[in-house]
Amino acid sequence: MIGFRRSRPDAKDAPAHARVGERVRARLDADPSVYRLPVDAIEIYGVADFFTAEECARLIGMVDAVARPSPTYHNNADSGRTSYSGDVDPDDPFIRMLERRIDDLLGIEHAHGEVIQGQRYEPGQQFRAHFDYFDTSASYWPTEEGRGGQRTWTAMGYLSAVEAGGATEFPKVPISVPPQKGALLVWNNMARDGKPNPLTLHAGRPVEQGVKYIVTKWYRARPWY
Template sequence: MAFAFRSANKDPDTRALKRLGEAVRARLAADPQVYQMPVEGLELYGVGGFFSPAECDRLIAIVDTVARPSPTYHNNGDSGRTSFSGDVDPRDPFIRMIQRRIDDLLGIAPELGETIQGQRYSVGQQFRNHFDYFLPSQDFWQDEQRRGGQRSWTAMAYLNAVEAGGETAFPRLEMAVPPQAGALLIWNNMGLDGRPNPQALHAGLPVVSGVKYVLTKWYRSRPWS
């Protein structure tokens, strides 16, 4: 499916997203703990053991306190998201430390980051194919422009191993990444030119057995509010 995007000289986010992509790309390439996935068309990275077992346990407990039936974006009922989710408290000292570590890994200014969201998936729950970025055709596009603009990078952490299922799938790459406790998955929702990358289509596959816990942090092109 093809999408029509604004040209680079008309979209105020594009140049900023291109520069941000270049900076994060260079930072991750210089970090020996970061592994770049061997895929074409998407910048996709992994970091094993980013969180310790004790940190994962503590984060799981926090997710349980905030998890509610997941709203779809702006209550869009077509997203196929059936998990439980909730924003963690950004003022919590432990969460502030977690956010700072992710910011530092990517080298992204903290003010560009959204509040971390925790998600819990039970058996059968999933998040069907979707993009993390926004499309100009969506009715909330102007609202998101005022709130910080386009989403750039996604950082998603697995907090536990799952007995079966729960992979993060990238269907256009024919790739799925299974949950690994403490691992951080990172991808650029933009292409090298700073424009939305259709290859970033992804899904949280249904959990077959067990429960899946994840944390997700999204970044914007401009300070988020």
């Protein structure tokens, strides 16, 4: 009897992820306000002053209102994420305006984006090296597959300057991006072939002085529920 091995979702969905990558890449490369960071291993872009100082201050207040100890899919058993985080109100007109701006930058339909999550890092807090894409062999994957599938792109905005520490580090590239108030960092979690890119491993390094505030928006392969 001949057995047939089911293909992993990574391979099955790769062509669709690759097409999304092509569209977003072309849009960002054509935007003069967007700077592509000089690395070949991953597609990562920056936009200076994406948020105004007033928008940063308002977002910081919203993050503080929802911030709770940050969860992870493995219940933070390794104490790898020691920040505070929470989802902001997706129906707030201010949040909807900002989400439309990020959607337009990337050219991804609004329905594919998760709710903006805010994060606060106080001195000593960090997020150890991790991936934004999902492990399709993990027990949580069937749930996430039904909620929009893989996380393809990440958009992360810095709301505050930090006196020391708190950089976003991609150790396998390697590249390290210090917090820059108002800036937006965008990267593709997939490789050009549409499969998860292990070189996108990244960490939020410990804050040494000051308080780091960021907002993150993840985009799914399909509409997010």
